[in-house]
Amino acid sequence: MSRTTAQSxxxxxxxxxAFIAPALLLFGVFVFYPMVKTVQLGFFRVPPFPGLxxxxxxxxxxxxxxxxxxFRDSLKVTVLFGLYTVPAGIILGTGMxxxxxxxxxxIGVFRTIFSSTVATSVAVASVIFFxxxxxxxxxxxxxxxxxxxxxxxxxPTWALPAVAAVTVWQNLGFTFIxxxxxxxxxxxxxxxxxxxxxxxxxxxxxxxxxPLLSPTLLFATVIGGIAAFQAFGQIDLLTQGGPINHTRVLxxxxxQEAFLRNNDGVASVLAVALFVITLVLTLxxxxxxxxxxxxxx
Amino acid sequence: MPARKRRxxxxxxxxxxxxxxxxxxxxxxxxxxxxxxxxxPEAIGHRPPSxxxxxxxxxxYVSAFRSGHLAIYLRNSILVAVAITVGQLVTSVLAGYAFxxxxxxxxxxxxxxxxxxxxxxxxxTIITNTHTVTNFGWINKYPALIVPFxxxxxxxxxxxxxxxxxxxxxxxxxxxxxxxxxxxxxxVAVPLARPAVAALAVFSFLGAWNxxxxxxxxxxxxxxxxxxxxLRQLEGTSIQQINVTFAGTVIAAFPIFLLLVLxxxxxxxxxxAGAVKG
Numbered sequence: 001m002s003r004t005t006a007q008s009x010x011x012x013x014x015x016x017x018a019f020i021a022p023a024l025l026l027f028g029v030f031v032f033y034p035m036v037k038t039v040q041l042g043f044f045r046v047p048p049f050p051g052l053x054x055x056x057x058x059x060x061x062x063x064x065x066x067x068x069x070x071f072r073d074s075l076k077v078t079v080l081f082g083l084y085t086v087p088a089g090i091i092l093g094t095g096m097x098x099x100x101x102x103x104x105x106x107i108g109v110f111r112t113i114f115s116s117t118v119a120t121s122v123a124v125a126s127v128i129f130f131x132x133x134x135x136x137x138x139x140x141x142x143x144x145x146x147x148x149x150x151x152x153x154x155x156p157t158w159a160l161p162a163v164a165a166v167t168v169w170q171n172l173g174f175t176f177i178x179x180x181x182x183x184x185x186x187x188x189x190x191x192x193x194x195x196x197x198x199x200x201x202x203x204x205x206x207x208x209x210x211p212l213l214s215p216t217l218l219f220a221t222v223i224g225g226i227a228a229f230q231a232f233g234q235i236d237l238l239t240q241g242g243p244i245n246h247t248r249v250l251x252x253x254x255x256q257e258a259f260l261r262n263n264d265g266v267a268s269v270l271a272v273a274l275f276v277i278t279l280v281l282t283l284x285x286x287x288x289x290x291x292x293x294x295x296x297x
Numbered sequence: 298m299p300a301r302k303r304r305x306x307x308x309x310x311x312x313x314x315x316x317x318x319x320x321x322x323x324x325x326x327x328x329x330x331x332x333x334x335x336x337x338p339e340a341i342g343h344r345p346p347s348x349x350x351x352x353x354x355x356x357x358y359v360s361a362f363r364s365g366h367l368a369i370y371l372r373n374s375i376l377v378a379v380a381i382t383v384g385q386l387v388t389s390v391l392a393g394y395a396f397x398x399x400x401x402x403x404x405x406x407x408x409x410x411x412x413x414x415x416x417x418x419x420x421x422t423i424i425t426n427t428h429t430v431t432n433f434g435w436i437n438k439y440p441a442l443i444v445p446f447x448x449x450x451x452x453x454x455x456x457x458x459x460x461x462x463x464x465x466x467x468x469x470x471x472x473x474x475x476x477x478x479x480x481x482x483x484x485v486a487v488p489l490a491r492p493a494v495a496a497l498a499v500f501s502f503l504g505a506w507n508x509x510x511x512x513x514x515x516x517x518x519x520x521x522x523x524x525x526x527x528l529r530q531l532e533g534t535s536i537q538q539i540n541v542t543f544a545g546t547v548i549a550a551f552p553i554f555l556l557l558v559l560x561x562x563x564x565x566x567x568x569x570a571g572a573v574k575g
Contacts, residue, residue, distance in 0.1 A: 009400070015478055016401035019391040023411065023448035026388070030445040031414045034425035041424065092319075099316055104309070113320045115561075116327065118568065119553040121507035123525040124546050127532045128330050131543065137342045137536055139329060172323060174568055181569045230420050233509035233525075237532060251420045251510075258424045259514065267424050275421040282416045 035275065041268035054265070065269040073245060074253040077160065081249055082228035084164035085171070090220050092168065093175025094213070098205070100176075101183050111180070118173035125170035126237035133162065153239050156246045163238050163247055167231065175220060182216035183209070222285040229277055250274055327550075334358065334543035341539055357544035361531075365541055366519045367548050370527035374506060375552070377442045377523060381505035382498055384447035389497060392448075393456025394482050398468065408457075414450035420510065427514050441515040442523070446505065452497050459493035460486055492566065499560055500567035506553060524549040 044054035045061055065071055096114045100107055117125070132140040135151035144152065152158045186209055194204045210217075232251045235241060241248035241256065248256070254274060258267035333341050334357050335350040361367045395401070396408050419426075426445060435441035463486050471481045487494060512523045522530070531545040557564055 012399055012478070013401035016395040016399035016404065019395035019399065020407060020411075023388040023392045023453060024407070026445070026448035027411070027414050027450075029429065030426055031417050031422060034422035034429070035417055037425040038421065096319055099312065099319070102312070104312070110316050110320055113324055115557065115565075116554075117323060118503075118564070119550050119557050120327070121509070121525055121549070121553070123507075123509055123528045124550045125326075127528045127542060127546050128326050130532055131333075131539060132326065132329070134536070134539075137539060139346050142344065142346060169323070169326065177565050177568050181565060226418070230418055232420065236509075236513070237529060254420065255423075255510070259427075264424055271421040271424055274418060278418045278421070279416050 038268045038271045038275075041264050042272055044265050046263050046265045050262075061265055062269050062272075065266050066273065070245075070253070071270070071273070074248050074250050077245070077247060078228055078231075078249040081160060081164055081167075081231060081247075082225050084161055085167045085228060086221055086224035088164075089168045089171050089175050089224060090179075090217060093172055093220075094179045094217070096172070096176050097179035097183050098209075100180065114176045115173045117170055118177065120170055120173075122167075122170060122233035123237060125166055126234045129162075129166045129169075130238055154243050156243050159239050159243060160247050163234050166238065167234055170234075171224075171227075178216060178220060179213070182213050186212045219285065222281055226278055226281045226285075229274060229281070250277075330543050330546055334540060334547045336540055338537050338539050341543075342536070354540075357540035358548070360538065360541045361544040361548060365531055365534075365545055366522075366527065367524070367545055369519060370522055370524040371548065371552075373439075373442075373521055374524040377439065377512075378502050378505040380439075380443045381446045382501040384443065385449045385452050385501045386494065386498060388448045389452030389456045390482070390487060390494070392453040394460055394478075394486060396453065396457045397460035398463070398486070399478070411450045411453050414448075415454075423511065423514060430515055435515070437516055437518050437521050439521065442512055442521070445511070446508075449501070452501065455493055455497055456490060459490035463489050492563075495560075495563040496567040498567075499556065499563045502556070503553065503564075503567070 042062055043056055043058060045057045046054060100111050100114055120128070129140075130153070132138045133152050135141050135154075138151070141151055152162050190208055190212075191204055194208050199207065228249070230251055231249050232255065235247055235249055235252045236255075239247040241252045250270065251274065254267050254270040257263045257270060329348070332348065332350050335353040335355070336347065337354050337356065340347055340352070340354075392411065396404065396411075430436065430441045430445070433440070435444075467485060467489075468481065471485055476484070507525065508523070509525045512526050513529070516522050516526065519527075519530075528545055528549055531542045534542060
């Protein structure tokens with residue numbers, strides 16, 4: 001009996017390893033190996049002429065890149081981009097979710113409309129606004145009185161806010177869906193009890209609904225922050241980082257170094273920085289998730 | 298209380314007003330894109346601009362498919378997105394089942410390894426991964442677009458959670474009936490976890506369909522380009538063909554609109570997976 005138990009245990013273990021093997025292999029090749037290799041590439045300087053070997057420089061390249069104006073500027077642009085996109089997106093998305101949460105005639109239509117931008121990818125949204133902002137034929141350029149000459153996307157002051165606005169619009173559907181789902185988990189009895197107690201609509205929102213939404217609001221803030229550090233498509237399609245690097249977010253800078261300048265050394269340092277920043281944000285997010293699971297029980 | 302009733306009506310009117318205003322802001326870019334896709338380039342450039350397709354014209358769509366290679370891009374996107382979705386479902390179901398219902402040494406440590414992948418942004422791995430894919434000889438080939446994305450830490454996590462919800466008694470009963478793990482997985486566990494599987498499927502498809510950076514790096518011919526990268530090509534075409542660009546964006550967004558209409562529930566669950574419920 002004990003012999004067959006041991007045997008069946010071994011078989012179960014073998015099956016377990018077989019089941020996780022495909023994913024583990026893929027993670028090894030496409031996630032863990034590149035991460036280690038990227039850290040290592042950061043220690044080597046790419047020669048100015050192709051054909052020469054990479055030169056080991058220890059931490060010097062890390063220090064130089066992370067201390068450079070280019071890196072700091074792109075970090076500043078990225079944080080600014082996050083500040084333009086995250087609060088605006090969350091406020092709009094939450095507001096729309098609150099407005100659409102009422103039992104009103106035809107509210108289903110509004111819900112569908114408010115969700116609709118999830119059907120647009122970053123590329124779809126960017127190309128739509130690129131054409132609408134075209135200084136010659138763009139409708140928005142016409143309405144904003146920016147016809148001819150430089151368009152909004154070529155204006156150092158307005159390029160980043162414009163890219164941010166496109167991003168907010170594109171993400172609105174997702175934020176709306178996220179906040180609507182969270183609103184549904186707010187118990188009606190609680191709101192009803194507050195109403196019976198004479199709490200005004202504003203008071204119910206501030207003292208009941210928003211506190212109960214706060215975990216999801218925090219979650220949306222964190223993933224919005226991470227998304228700002230991973231923003232690429234809208235930059236590539238709308239401004240290519242310009243004018244004069246005013247929209248060069250971190251991931252776009254990394255792309256420029258790696259694939260337009262073929263400087264894997266500098267690009268790898270940027271990739272490691274991107275990794276560390278995302279890691280910190282993700283850990284915050286996981287802490288929040290943990291807390292929420294605890295709440296739910 | 299007529300005053301109170303009047304006030305309620307006024308509040309409702311304002312409420313509708315704000316809803317309509319927001320709906321207009323959200324919809325306008327989509328609406329005008331559809332309108333412009335049906336106009337001739339001259340009509341699009343006309344001032345004041347036409348906000349209705351008074352003389353609808355299909356030439357934008359015809360050109361998008363003929364000279365814009367939209368059919369090829371669409372085929373590639375569908376192929377890649379379906380392959381990634383199916384692959385992610387298979388690897389996540391298997392790994393999720395193992396982590397939830399099988400016992401083996403180092404199970405928890407290995408699960409942490411899976412979760413650790415969630416902390417690596419793929420943008421940070423592109424430098425080495427393009428080298429890897431080049432060494433494999435996959436540039437301009439489908440495997441480059443598909444294989445790196447066949448496993449997902451989030452998917453494994455979600456399905457493990459779902460499988461943990463399968464009642465233990467069901468498992469024991471199935472064992473007594475002589476069900477092996479494989480049969481239990483396919484006949485009992487997966488059907489019971491269907492909501493999670495469906496949510497992951499929609500989430501995976503959407504993610505794969507919307508990919509931009511990676512396909513840009515590993516493809517440079519129309520034959521294998523996806524729709525998103527195709528849009529980049531269309532964006533670069535001249536103003537004389539601007540209606541083709543608009544038609545292209547409509548075509549690129551259409552499959553996901555369809556998905557939104559057909560699978561709204563799964564889409565909502567997929568998008569909010571891990572967010573609201575933890």
